[in-house]
Amino acid sequence: MPNFSVHRVKPSLSDLVRLRLFILTGGVLIALFMIGDLELLPAELERSYLGNRLFAQLPIIFALLAFSFHPLFLRFKQPAVLVATVALTYANYFLIYRCWQLAGFSFPYEGTLLYAFFGFFVMGMNFGYALALMLLSSLGFLALMLVHPVYGDRTMINAGFVLASLFIGVIGRHRLDHLLGQLQDANRKLVRLSTTDALTALFNRRALMTESEKLFSLLQRSGQTVAVFMLDLDFFKQFNDHYGHQEGDKAIRIQADIMREVFRRQTDVLGRYGGEEFLVVAPGLSAAECQVKAREVLQAWQQRAVPNAGSPDHRLLSCSIGICHGSAVNLSSLHEAIQLADEALYQAKNNGRATYAVAASAVSAAAAPIGTEEQRL
Numbered sequence: 335m336p337n338f339s340v341h342r343v344k345p346s347l348s349d350l351v352r353l354r355l356f357i358l359t360g361g362v363l364i365a366l367f368m369i370g371d372l373e374l375l376p377a378e379l380e381r382s383y384l385g386n387r388l389f390a391q392l393p394i395i396f397a398l399l400a401f402s403f404h405p406l407f408l409r410f411k412q413p414a415v416l417v418a419t420v421a422l423t424y425a426n427y428f429l430i431y432r433c434w435q436l437a438g439f440s441f442p443y444e445g446t447l448l449y450a451f452f453g454f455f456v457m458g459m460n461f462g463y464a465l466a467l468m469l470l471s472s473l474g475f476l477a478l479m480l481v482h483p484v485y486g487d488r489t490m491i492n493a494g495f496v497l498a499s500l501f502i503g504v505i506g507r508h509r510l511d512h513l514l515g516q517l518q519d520a521n522r523k524l525v526r527l528s529t530t531d532a533l534t535a536l537f538n539r540r541a542l543m544t545e546s547e548k549l550f551s552l553l554q555r556s557g558q559t560v561a562v563f564m565l566d567l568d569f570f571k572q573f574n575d576h577y578g579h580q581e582g583d584k585a586i587r588i589q590a591d592i593m594r595e596v597f598r599r600q601t602d603v604l605g606r607y608g609g610e611e612f613l614v615v616a617p618g619l620s621a622a623e624c625q626v627k628a629r630e631v632l633q634a635w636q637q638r639a640v641p642n643a644g645s646p647d648h649r650l651l652s653c654s655i656g657i658c659h660g661s662a663v664n665l666s667s668l669h670e671a672i673q674l675a676d677e678a679l680y681q682a683k684n685n686g687r688a689t690y691a692v693a694a695s696a697v698s699a700a701a702a703p704i705g706t707e708e709q710r711l
């Protein structure tokens with residue numbers, strides 16, 4: 335199967351900037367609520383209230399904001415948001431308690447829900463952390479209500495309301511996670527479909543070129559050798575005509591299987607170049623190793639012993655291989671390497687097929703020149 339490079343969705347820099355803006359918005363909202371709250375609160379509670387907001391809740395927000403600039407933030411975002419939200423919620427519980435204790439004032443409980451929903455949906459807590467927040471917030475609120483019935487005869491109905499709202503929030507978070515998971519799966523499937531050749535499960539032409547270009551640039555930068563193999567089935571038109579298209583498809587799959595057997599390294603890029611033509615771009619092979627690989631492919635076809643009765647001399651099905659090997663810096667582009675491999679393939683075809691040929695002009699200064707060499711198996 336092709337090797338896909340993108341799998342996990344990593345937060346980008348703009349995601350991080352957006353997250354910081356959200357944290358800041360949370361701080362601004364708390365500040366705005368202060369204006370409204372101070373209108374409602376009895377005068378004797380103002381000091382406690384301001385102390386709680388200015389020296390507990392806002393510093394928690396700023397601590398989270400400051401941590402978002404730390405390199406470890408992305409790794410610990412979920413626990414950090416949980417800790418901050420629980421801290422805010424419990425600071426609010428303390429405020430509810432103080433207002434009740436100092437002036438018998440029933441401070442609103444809605445902050446509990448605002449903080450939780452901010453964590454669940456704005457800060458993007460995942461289900462596990464959302465559940466933990468729900469449990470911790472519910473336990474704290476229940477404990478406070480049981481010890482101090484702040485809301486009089488409405489205490490328990492209000493507690494029920496808080497618990498139910500938190501529960502609904504967590505279910506919402508779970509549903510969202512589930513849908514996001516489905517979206518990511520669908521996305522992965524789309525990426526696979528758009529990069530894979532359906533018949534062989536190798537890279538299709540587009541993905542093959544993209545991955546090969548990436549590998550080639552890397553090899554050019556690091557001054558390594560590159561080997562480009564162009565493989566083409568022999569007398570395949572006759573094979574198709576004789577055995578039918580479905581048998582032809584099977585033969586194409588055999589070619590792909592053989593390539594996977596021979597070019598096994600993670601770094602080898604293999605794909606279907608078009609029709610019955612295949613391409614391999616392999617890094618770091620010596621000139622001699624390239625020839626060994628080509629021979630292995632040809633031997634594998636011999637071992638499969640697939641008859642091609644339609645071919646002129648009724649031979650077994652086989653392929654021809656053109657190789658371009660050299661130091662990547664000596665090649666102007668991947669395109670040039672493919673062209674050289676293609677010319678070598680043409681030569682292998684002219685030399686009787688079921689053979690390989692090596693393009694001379696791309697041989698690296700470092701590697702022993704192998705010139706053109708054909709070997710009929």
Ligand SMILES: Nc1nc2c(ncn2[C@@H]2O[C@H](COP(=O)(O)OP(=O)(O)OP(=O)(O)O)[C@@H](O)[C@H]2O)c(=O)[nH]1
Binds near residue numbers: 567570574581
């Ligand atoms: N079954 C099948 N055949 C295909 C597929 N793609 C291309 N072909 C066939 O591959 C054949 C290629 O024919 P040619 O280009 O003449 O090559 P060839 O007969 O192998 O001749 P040489 O390459 O010179 O040995 C054509 O008959 C195409 O129809 C495919 O996906 N499945």
